[in-house]
Amino acid sequence: MQNISELSANLGQLLQQRDQVLVTAESCTGGGVATAITDIAGSSAWFDRAFVTYSNDAKMEMIGVKSETLGQHGAVSEPVVIEMAQGALSHSNGTLSVAISGIAGPGGGSDEKPVGTVCFAWASSQAGRK
Structure with a gap:
């Protein structure tokens, strides 16, 4: 199995071959x-920036997550x-993004969303480098 590095x-090699640039949330x-x-x-050739949006306010202020979406679904949800x-x-x-939100624990879980629940999403601008 490969390690994280x-x-x-x-x-990075795959992103460069495809002229893509990653951003994370x-x-x-x-x-x-x-x-x-x-x-x-x-990695600066294929990675633009990272948004660490731990709080709901950061999600709304930094990357435009809607308060209505957070209120209706919670921060750990596919819509968010x-x-x-x-x-x-x-x-x-x-040109490509990945987003991750979850309940790391040890507290904060519920019957509906237990500790260890993690949601992932990705998006693409459908184009090469801007």
């Missing part, structure tokens, strides 16, 4: 995905991570 380097991971990426030498992924693209120079 190998996976990140492989991701992270909540429960606290920038961990961006760290794995920026640990790779030369979809808005995070779309917002990351619209607030960056990226």
